[in-house]
Amino acid sequence: AQTVTQSQPEMSVQEAETVTLSCTYDTSESDYYLFWYKQPPSRQMILVIRQEAYKQQNATENRFSVNFQKAAKSFSLKISDSQLGDAAMYFCAYRTLYNNNDMRFGAGTRLTVKP
């Protein structure tokens, strides 16, 4: 079974600085999806960014970008120009390609942004 590991329970960044959150996963499949979700204090899970494994180009969404290393099974999230509103729990998730219902989440990283 696929597993997702986030080795950093907590991270901290200064406002306007850059921070990178780590995620590794284990799979025997060659094609799949990876996601980063943000969970602010409101608890709602908000999709931040999505990466398709067959695409070599790293996904970007404004200040958010990923470093996808397929061979290393690594999928880190970089937040540039950090803002106070970025403070939240961040979850990495893996989804098999042809089973919408099998999504595996990591344990999360709590990001604190210092003014």
Added chain:
Amino acid sequence: NAGVTQTPKFQVLKTGQSMTLQCAQDMNHNSMYWYRQDPGMGLRLIYYSASEGTTDKGEVPNGYNVSRLNKREFSLRLESAAPSQTSVYFCASSRAGSPSRTDTQYFGPGTRLTVL
């Protein structure tokens, strides 16, 4: 367009009591899901419904039942609550009813349930 809504936001139950968590989506999505989130763990799938009229077990279904009332609504029922079911429950929905390369799940705000 409210997206995915859940009621209630908070609930406290005594052991053995029953209750139903409600979920509705207005995005015309085919698939709906129920997850639980426990401290130090990621979300785990309880049940899902790929389309109206169908439901299937996820990773942790024991102690729960679900009903896909119509395309919009998907409820989660605890028949006899136990302290181990204290958790935050999330409902989610996604467009595809069958496996899809591009499907993405959208989540509701969650329900914090405490069982004493």
